[in-house]
Amino acid sequence: MTNSCDHSDNSCQPAAESFSKAQEAWNPLLEVSDLSCGYGDQVILDKLNFKLWPGFFCGILGPNGCGKSTLINTICRVNEPLSGKLILGEQDLCAIPRQELAARIAVVPQETHVAFPFKVREVVAMGRNPHLSGFFGSGYDLENEQVDKALSATGISHLAERAITRLSGGERQLVLLARALAQEPQLLLLDEPTSNLDINHSVKILRLVATKVRQEKLTALSVFHDLNLAGVFADYLFLVKDGTIRYQGETREVITEEILTDLYEMRLTVYEPPGLGRPQVAVRAS
Amino acid sequence: MVVAQRRVPALLFCLLLLLLLFMTIIGAASVGAARLPISAVWQVFADFFSGSLDVAVEGRAAVVRLIVIDVRLPRILTALLVGASLGVAGVVFQGLLLNPLADPFTIGVSAGAAFGATVAILLPTFCVLPVFLAGTAIIPWFAFAGAVLSLALVYFIASSRGRVMPESMILAGVIVASFLSALISFCQSIAGEKLAAVVFWIMGSFSGALWSQVFLLLPYCFICLIILQAHAGALNIMAMGDTTALQLGVEVYRVRRRLLLVAAMLTAVAVSVSGVIGFVGLVVPHINRILLGPDHRRLLPASALLGGLVLVLADTLARTVTGATEIPVGVVTALLGAPFFCVIFKKKFHDDK
Numbered sequence: 165m166t167n168s169c170d171h172s173d174n175s176c177q178p179a180a181e182s183f184s185k186a187q188e189a190w191n192p193l194l195e196v197s198d199l200s201c202g203y204g205d206q207v208i209l210d211k212l213n214f215k216l217w218p219g220f221f222c223g224i225l226g227p228n229g230c231g232k233s234t235l236i237n238t239i240c241r242v243n244e245p246l247s248g249k250l251i252l253g254e255q256d257l258c259a260i261p262r263q264e265l266a267a268r269i270a271v272v273p274q275e276t277h278v279a280f281p282f283k284v285r286e287v288v289a290m291g292r293n294p295h296l297s298g299f300f301g302s303g304y305d306l307e308n309e310q311v312d313k314a315l316s317a318t319g320i321s322h323l324a325e326r327a328i329t330r331l332s333g334g335e336r337q338l339v340l341l342a343r344a345l346a347q348e349p350q351l352l353l354l355d356e357p358t359s360n361l362d363i364n365h366s367v368k369i370l371r372l373v374a375t376k377v378r379q380e381k382l383t384a385l386s387v388f389h390d391l392n393l394a395g396v397f398a399d400y401l402f403l404v405k406d407g408t409i410r411y412q413g414e415t416r417e418v419i420t421e422e423i424l425t426d427l428y429e430m431r432l433t434v435y436e437p438p439g440l441g442r443p444q445v446a447v448r449a450s
Numbered sequence: 451m452v453v454a455q456r457r458v459p460a461l462l463f464c465l466l467l468l469l470l471l472f473m474t475i476i477g478a479a480s481v482g483a484a485r486l487p488i489s490a491v492w493q494v495f496a497d498f499f500s501g502s503l504d505v506a507v508e509g510r511a512a513v514v515r516l517i518v519i520d521v522r523l524p525r526i527l528t529a530l531l532v533g534a535s536l537g538v539a540g541v542v543f544q545g546l547l548l549n550p551l552a553d554p555f556t557i558g559v560s561a562g563a564a565f566g567a568t569v570a571i572l573l574p575t576f577c578v579l580p581v582f583l584a585g586t587a588i589i590p591w592f593a594f595a596g597a598v599l600s601l602a603l604v605y606f607i608a609s610s611r612g613r614v615m616p617e618s619m620i621l622a623g624v625i626v627a628s629f630l631s632a633l634i635s636f637c638q639s640i641a642g643e644k645l646a647a648v649v650f651w652i653m654g655s656f657s658g659a660l661w662s663q664v665f666l667l668l669p670y671c672f673i674c675l676i677i678l679q680a681h682a683g684a685l686n687i688m689a690m691g692d693t694t695a696l697q698l699g700v701e702v703y704r705v706r707r708r709l710l711l712v713a714a715m716l717t718a719v720a721v722s723v724s725g726v727i728g729f730v731g732l733v734v735p736h737i738n739r740i741l742l743g744p745d746h747r748r749l750l751p752a753s754a755l756l757g758g759l760v761l762v763l764a765d766t767l768a769r770t771v772t773g774a775t776e777i778p779v780g781v782v783t784a785l786l787g788a789p790f791f792c793v794i795f796k797k798k799f800h801d802d803k
Binding site: 264287293 | 548683684686687689690691693694696697698699700701743744745
């Protein structure tokens with residue numbers, strides 16, 4: 165899995181103008197209009213409007229508590245939206261039966277804790293649940309081709325028979341990514357997938373997603389905490405603050421000192437390391 | 451929770467349990483007030499399986515057949531079905547409520563059944579009953595009604611907007627159970643000479659089991675077990691937490707509601723024919739978790755078999771160990787179950803460290 169997504173290779177980075185071209189040429193996979201989400205009476209995000217296109221890795225940035233995870237949970241319908249419309253493909257997302265929705269949208273969670281000692285293969289096979297049909301409609305098949313594919317794509321085939329409770333945080337996150345891939349989704353949501361991981365595992369996971377996005381025209385939307393990882397991996401960013409999307413645009417357009425200073429209320433230095441072609445962010449100690 | 455490092459092959463384990471169960475049934479049918487030789491019992495079973503039970507036999511063979519078929523077998527089968535129900539219900543409650551302490555009685559069903567039975571036992575002393583309500587045959591029906599009513603009450607307290615959270619279900623169960631226990635104590639204090647009957651019923655017994663009961667229990671338990679087994683995969687996914695299960699396409703709230711209901715109804719019928727038999731529903735699932743791992747598709751059938759086996763053994767002890775008088779089977783399961791559970795629990799903790 166070394167350099168499956170080498171950044172000197174253009175296949176991983178769309179040319180600067182391709183995003184706007186794609187926007188004109190293709191239909192969006194997800195179209196969100198006037199979406200308000202929150203819990204009960206509490207509105208956390210108000211009147212959001214945005215679209216997600218296949219083949220692009222989109223990111224969400226914003227300070228803690230701005231509602232990034234709420235947005236992810238609303239799109240996968242763990243929370244029902246308070247108001248507004250979500251159109252997935254041509255369908256109203258809220259009218260899609262949950263099992264069918266899970267065959268189209270998969271989520272890689274932030275929290276990787278698993279209470280029961282299921283084998284890795286069992287956990288990944290649970291991702292096949294949305295594709296099973298039967299009288300009672302829930303379950304999974306351990307000997308599934310997609311399960312093996314997901315295990316090998318994430319490089320964890322050798323862990324297949326291990327109990328997930330005995331793995332490290334980084335390995336567990338790879339298992340959960342494999343489970344999401346086994347769902348064969350059109351839209352992959354990632355809720356700070358790398359927040360508890362070291363840089364090696366973080367990059368490994370994001371490269372895997374980026375490759376899937378490029379090669380299989382997957383649509384990905386990830387919450388980022390690390391600005392530098394967002395700068396390298398995201399094609400398009402939504403910057404959330406005070407309950408709205410304050411800025412959105414291609415990564416190089418929005419990772420600027422002016423915008424980030426406004427977003428995080430502190431001075432940050434943005435620079436572009438030679439040869440990277442992507443913005444990076446530096447902080448000052450004082 | 452319990453970590454299985456080396457799992458036992460599930461199919462082998464179940465076949466072994468099945469064999470043990472069959473041997474136990476033969477053994478249990480031969481011991482009792484009248485001791486029957488194993489060969490004679492075996493002959494009855496052979497006749498049964500070859501369909502020649504209709505052929506009349508005479509003398510000693512007829513007596514053996516009468517004791518085995520009419521007296522011991524209904525009791526053994528009732529114990530088997532109740533044990534299987536409690537074992538499976540225990541697995542489901544632990545899996546649904548994500549709590550290792552959950553057992554079929556956690557959610558107050560047993561207290562409801564006990565209260566219903568108490569009312570049924572005491573009713574004749576306070577009012578004249580119509581003929582169809584007279585006699586001890588009404589006790590299971592009252593117990594069942596009590597169990598269902600307490601389940602409805604617990605569910606009503608624990609649910610909000612159609613969703614039931616595991617912790618609120620346990621809390622509501624404990625509250626309802628303590629309220630009903632107080633009511634039962636009150637009834638006992640005014641029970642007079644019926645006190646012994648109430649206490650004995652609550653402690654659990656299979657004496658007086660009839661074929662008619664077995665024929666009622668058998669399809670009921672079978673249907674419940676099939677429904678639960680069909681949701682084994684969903685139970686596994688729900689063990690990953692509500693959010694994950696929703697994201698994997700399981701209608702968590704609907705499935706939880708359905709499974710809680712089925713497992714509670716299974717418990718209700720088990721309690722109503724046998725009284726409150728503790729520990730089977732707690733210990734059996736834990737033993738299987740240690741041996742087989744967390745997969746409900748294996749845990750459910752294995753717990754049905756092990757639960758049945760344990761309760762047939764316990765009931766056989768209950769009716770034979772003290773000779774003429776019987777001890778309540780609930781006493782046997784608690785006396786043997788608690789220390790046994792402590793040992794495996796201690797060992798498991800020791801292994802994990």
